Amino acid sequence: MSSIGSLAGSIQLVRNWKGSCVFPDGNAARLSGRRSAKRDVLFVRTGWKSGYRLRAVGGKTGSGGSLEGEPEEKKDEADDRAHATIAKSKQVLKMQSTLLDQIAKRKNLVSSLMSETSEQPKESISEVEISDASTTEPPTEISEQSDGYSTGSTSDNRTPIITESKPVESKSTPPESVTIKGRKSPEQVKQGTKAPKVEKVVPKPVKEENLGTATKTVEKPKIVPPTQEENKIEKKKSVVVSESNASEEEEKDSGPLAGVNVMNVIVVAAECAPWAKTGGLGDVVSALPKALARRGHRVMVVVPKYGNYSEAQEMGVRKYYKVDGQDFEVNFYQEYIDGVDFVFIDSPLFRHLENDIYRGQGQDILKRMVLLCKVAVEVPWHVPCGGVCYGDGNLVFIANDWHTALLPVYLKAYYRDNGLMQFTRSVLVIHNIAHQGRGPVENFRITDLPEHYLDFFKFYDPVGGEHCNIFAAGLKAADRVVTVSHGYSWELKTVEGGWGLHDIINNSNWKFHGIVNGIDTLEWNPRLDVYLQSDGYTNYSPETLETGKAHCKAALQQEMGLAVRPDVPVLAFIGRLDYQKGPDLIAEAIPWLVSQDVQLMLLGTGRQDLEDLLKRLEGQHRDKIRSWVGFSVKMAHRLTAGADVLIMPSRFEPCGLNQLYAMVYGTIPVVHAVGGLRDTVVPYDPFSNSGFGWTFDRAETNKLIDSLGHCLNTYRNYKESWKELQMRCMSQDLSWDVAAQKYEEVLVAAKYQW
Known part of the structure; x- marks a missing residue:
């Protein structure tokens, strides 16, 4: 004790x-x-x-x-x-x-x-x-x-x-100190001020022999209040961090635009820009898949390999397919662009056709299309894009025109009738119903289909009699049918516009849809156009329209060898030289045109007689007309940018892309109100100051002259109205994103169809 x-x-x-x-x-x-x-x-x-x-x-x-x-x-x-x-x-x-x-x-x-x-x-x-x-x-x-x-x-x-x-x-002074950051109090957090700095004491160690008497004291932590500038900086940092966190959370939370409707989509066609193109089909097959990919779908494009595509990589997959009793070896090449898998089918049937992809007789072309469709329907099983095959679940094929109309038939006959690919659907897109893959009934044997499928192909009309119709079979077998404009979908149901297939289309009205095409706003954009960056041309926007378009017009006149006159309206025609596009109507209007003090430039290739007609017109009016026989992507861009007016007198036009390109560049279209031209070019109304161009209701020369007369009158005498018309055209959203959303609705409808 x-x-x-x-x-x-x-x-x-x-x-x-x-x-x-x-x-x-x-x-x-x-x-x-x-x-x-x-x-x-x-x-x-x-x-x-x-x-x-x-x-x-x-x-x-x-x-x-x-x-x-x-x-x-x-x-x-x-x-x-x-x-x-x-x-x-x-x-x-x-x-x-x-x-x-x-x-x-x-x-x-x-x-x-x-x-x-x-x-x-x-x-x-x-x-x-x-x-x-x-x-x-x-x-x-x-x-x-x-x-x-x-x-x-x-x-x-x-x-x-x-x-x-x-x-x-303690009141003593520590031997040394280290400054550390202090925590924020609740009041500081609310006010957004910077927390004070706290000086932490780090005592020196005491020697062992002095442990008995040594006493260490610690100084009270010193509070260093932040300056006003530090508080401002801290507030700015907190605002930036909170905004960045909010944007990150929004991006993280926001899923694909398609939401729960995300699907695997395979687009199959005979051509695709820039590798192979003869018209608007190549542009659609190039741009639509990219728009679908932006909405979150996994998208593949399957096209033949006609030439040496240097950027495409061989995938090491080799298959053999029989066409008309003959085996053909098939190799696959792939290129990944803008979120889309472009798969090229390499086979002896497709090689060396890059200059004329539809060369040959009817049966030769049919054999190539049979091979294309047979290979394409099995691509989701055999081709591992990104290391993983697409598979046949949640899959939709988009076939384009008669060239790939056999794909829905093969999907049904070879697979779905045998309990395979039950969740795979097909959509057939009509770009031009005038081309149907017609031939003698004997051509059916080339398709390698069961005999009872002959009824899908056998077709009779007063002009061709009984024949084998590839497009007719595809329309019957497809789960959904789409055409490239609302106006054209209406025309296809008529005797004149249906080209003999109007009854099939009317009977399939429940699965028929019209969707207006879009354009690639990266390639066709006056702000970014690479063809307007040399030779006196310049990029422009709605803000610089007046000066930019004037530079392009002067450069075009100089390049085409015409007088550089800013006051003269430049009229342009860009298109295929055949009966459908109506270049003969322009030729009949030449006497009136040359009397109006205008310059006319024509670009196109096609029928030999129409090519000769263009050369003859240039020879007769060297000071006012220039004809470029052939097709040049660069000149198409420069004509669209430098011209004041684009003429499209097509007798029928499923959709048309040139009028869309023209409006984006501030070039006013004058068109025949048919098909997609009626949907996209709203007639100009000077009283309500609305519309995008001029239209005429019949493919006749006097109707064309009448519309051009009103157009030239506005150009010369109503400059302010003309400028407002240009600005309205350029302000439209003509991108593929709008059309892709509507295509997605069709794909979803096909997915849930039984």
């Missing part, structure tokens, strides 16, 4: 106190105590004489007296008094809560001090246990000379050190 008695006069207790002590004889004890009005009671929890109760005798501890020990079993009276003091202890809880908050703020200081004291012997380290708190504080020495924190150890005077959880501020 002598060791315990020596504690008298040095113990200062708070209510519900816990602590520990180390005695000179090496014994350690963990203590707890209660304080009352008359005396203080300490309980030995662990170590020396565990289970004893220590009573301060002779007054309050800290003002004289001694300690007596007795077994814990004899504490009945003390327990009664202890219970009585519980009510009073509640008053101290608030003070302890404040104390715990202060301790938590010094958590960083604790870690540095504890790392130093960990080098001392375990016997000399005092432990601190604070009830209802998880933060550990460094030990402190309670003495009259210092009220600060100090490292606890056993000194030479053999006086035990009792550690206490009461925090005491």
Whole structure:
């Protein structure tokens, strides 16, 4: 008890106190105590004489007296008094809560001090246990000379050190400090201000021989308030971070535009720009898949490999197919562009046709198309684009024109009739119904189809009699049928516009849709057009239309060898030279045109008699007419940019793309109101100041002259109205994104059709 008695006069207790002590004889004890009005009671929890109760005798501890020990079993009276003091202890809880908050703020200081004291012997380290708190504080020495924190150890005077959880501020200066960032308080977070900088003390280690006497004090952390500029910078950073996080979350949350309707789509055609193109079909097959891919679909294009496509990579897949009793080896090449897998079919039947992809007699062309469709329908099984095959689930084929109209028939006859590819659908797109793949009934054997499918192909009309019609079979077998404009879809149901297939189309009206084509706004865009970046041409936009188009017009006049006159209207014709496109109507209107002080430029290739006609017109009017026989992509772009008016007198036009290109470049179209031309060119109305060009309702020369007369009158006499007309044309959204969304609706309808 002598060791315990020596504690008298040095113990200062708070209510519900816990602590520990180390005695000179090496014994350690963990203590707890209660304080009352008359005396203080300490309980030995662990170590020396565990289970004893220590009573301060002779007054309050800290003002004289001694300690007596007795077994814990004899504490009945003390327990009664202890219970009585519980009510009073509640008053101290608030003070302890404040104390715990202060301790938590010094958590960083604790870690540095504890790392130093960990080098001392375990016997000399005092432990601190604070009830209802998880933060550990460094030990402190309670003495009259210092009220600060100090490292606890056993000194030479053999006086035990009792550690206490009461925090005491120090006024001494630390030997060195490190600046760290402080946490933001709730008020600072709300106000957006920068948190203050806190200087953390890192004490120097105490030498081992001086452990008995050395005492380290710690300076109170210095609060460095942020400057006004730092607060502004912090606010700006928080705004930028919050905006970037919001945009990232929006991008992360936003799925594909198609949503749950995402599908695998395989587009099959005989041509695709820029590798093979004879008309608008090649442009559609190139641009539509990219628009579908932007909506989130996985898209493949399957076309023949007619020449040496240097960028295409061989895939190492080899297959054999039988066509008309002969085996043909097929190899596959692939190129990935703008999210689309372009797959090229290499076979002896397709080679060396890059200059004339439809060369040969009817049966020769049919054999090539039979091979194309047989290979294409199995591509999703055999060709691993990106290392993974498309598979036949959630798959839709898009076949184009009669060249690939056999694909829906093969899908039905070879697979779906035999329980395969049950979830694969086919859509057939009509770009020009005038070409139907007609031939004698004997051509049916080339298709390698079961005999009962002959009824799909056998067709009779008053002109051709009984014959084999490939397009007719495709229309019957396809799950959905699409044509390239609303106007053309109406015309196909008439005797004049259906070219003999109007009855089949009317009977399939439930699966028939009209969707206007779009254009590739990256290739056909006056802002980006690569063909307008040399030879005096220039890129332009609606904001620079007046100056930019004038530069292009002057450059075009100079390149074509005509007088550079900004006041003369330039008229252009771009198209295939055949009866459908109506170049003969322009030729009949030449006497009137040359009398109007205009310049006429014609670009195209086709029928030999019409090519000779264009050359003859140029020879007769060298000062006003230029004819470019042949086809040039560069000249098509430059004519579209430099001309003031585009003439399209087509007798029928499923959709037409040149009028769309012209309007994007601010070139005003004058068209025959038929098919897609009726849908896309709204007649100009000077009273309501609306419309995009001029139209005529019959393919006759006098109707064409009448519309051109109104157009030239507006150009010469109503400059402001002409400029507004150009701006309206250029402000339209003619991209494929609009059409792709409508195609997607058709694909979904086909997907759920049974």
